[in-house]
Amino acid sequence: MLTLMRTIACILLALVFMAPAHAGVLNKQDLMRRFPAPMMVGERDSGLPVWPLFRQNGTVTELAGYAFESLDLAPVPGFSGVPLNLLVAIDAQGGFLEVAVLSHHEPVFLDGLGEEPLLQFVRQYKGLSLKQNIGIDNGAAHARWQDEAHARIDGVAKATASVRIINQSVLAAALQVARTKLGFAQGRDPDMIARVRPELFEAMTLAQLLDAGLVRHLRVTQREMERLFKGSAGAGLDAQALSRPDEVFLDLYVALVSVPTAGRNLLTPRGWRTLAGRMNPGDHALLLISSGTWSLSGENFVRGSVPDRALLKQDGLPLEMRDLDLELALNDTALQGYSVQALRVISQAGLDPAGALELSFPVTRNKGVIYPERIVRDLQLSYRVPARFYVAAQGGSKSWDGVWQERRYELLALVFILALLGAALTLQRRLTARAGRFKMFRLGFLLLTVGFVGYAAQGQLSIVQLTGALQALMAGRSLAFLLFDPVSALLWVFVLVSLLLWGRGTFCGWLCPFGALQELVGKAARLLRVPQWRLGRIADARLKWLKYVLLAVIVISALWPGSVTDLLLELEPFKTAITLNFVRSWPFVAYAAGLLLASAFVYKFYCRYLCPLGALLALMGKLRMLNWIPRRAECGTPCQTCRHRCDYQAIKPGGEIVYAECFQCMDCVVIHASDTQCAPLIMERKLARTIPIVSASGSRR
Ligand code: SF4
């Protein structure tokens, strides 16, 4: 068996690397149809996969925006593991002109909820802007609202993970284009940026500002500058540095004056008002107060432009700073005579006051005249706003961690349920000691699995997660998309651990909502005396192979993403029965209901013979470490009690447990512990109760 599994694994691996990769699908003609006159579509950009859109304005042809496919810029795998492809168009100010679905494989929208809710969802972006922090409201319907800085759009019930992934794809792709093409120096999600506390002001002197870290100081002498060029072609080129080594090359004070305590203490009240008058909501300003032989402005600097002698980065990405061309006066007389430069960072650039700002001041020395060699050395300064002067990001992350945050109570409840199950299964002796109590516990747990894990938390694991992961890996994408469904992610972790300990039974016997539903139907059927059909041993064993065949077909089809896989995945009734509460077109409802009905006659029919996920877990269960089902010598030889009582026919005539088919229902464990059910124990008890006949001579007969 192990060699067979290894061979299958090798074949799968080989096929993985042979499978085709993904790319955008639209061409210029398609775009021209979507953006007809007066819009004009330019040639596709060679650097970035975008099409410029132009508009004729009188005799002037002006840039109207850009159109692009999310697949090319932010191929975030959808819930099916295959990225959705969305056409996105933004105008030159970052406003959304258009968002449309080009392709998707989202199970919930494929004959689930249907495509209309998906199309309605993406239509909401039109008219919104990247300047707003766009959030999804999964609560009340029609909760849409917006103001200058914020926008809330309606989510889609039962499709939380998918719409979050769509939102992230749209924003990530658009922010990338905005950053590269529209001067949005850095495409950061506005929702994830801390906000400076405008109301907080503490009177401070320059020394106190330095102590607090609101002002950073950098003082460099000529000697230190010369040392910086040591060993380079620039060494010794600056005669002034050599002749007056102790002279101050640069004496610099830097402050983020959009923080009121820094701005209002450094600048005169008039200076502060002048600066505030030039700032838009969310903008930041850095104040560079400098003196020394080296000027930050430089001889070619044009006021109001982007300085080339002062650069800013955050998280390794450049943030554009533009000179505000302001004459600002300082409060502190000690800084009289210093040059003061205020540089603005626009809100779209996404400067996060909670993060470290990396400033660098490139000093250039030229060697030679005709074709001078430029040798550059950077002076570096790091700046971080103390925590009490800003409010950490409030909004939910557009990424997966926002979903975990939002669903934390469900996750806590799930952790409790999993801990309860883990403890119960570990203490199986105590759990099964009293058959009646165990029965109640199991029934209660199955109801919890259907009610909470299934319908409330939507934690129905599915083969879709396997095919999704496979397709993401084949296309070289991360598996982070699985984290958009935290309940399933947590369940998978628990299931993988339980597979190593106990095998497939923990999930299939206790945690699968559809499995539990079948079991409850089976139990109800027995109560109602519905005739039960138990296949013969050989027929049962043969039919059980079917699920492995179905698994293989689905996995192989997934190597070539396309509609075949979507169709094959419908073999699983989970989407109909659990995700969509049977609210779906009749063929799917009939199929799912038919399987439940079948389990009224053949115990857990779908689980034992058809379920590809069950087959996968059975295969993974081969890694199981514990033979946790207690046996005794008589099991199978000759006692057949458990074998006959095992509803899953997971015990061989010889007494051996077929763990791949065991659902950890514990029935045989209860029997094993019961001296009223376990034949050898019954015999032992009978023998123990037998009063030996003692002859007159005292010997027993
Ligand atoms: S076999 Fe399939 S349906 Fe049954 S419990 Fe396991 S995963 Fe669920």
Ligand code: SF4
């Ligand atoms: S009766 Fe025993 S062998 Fe059969 S499924 Fe239950 S725990 Fe497994």
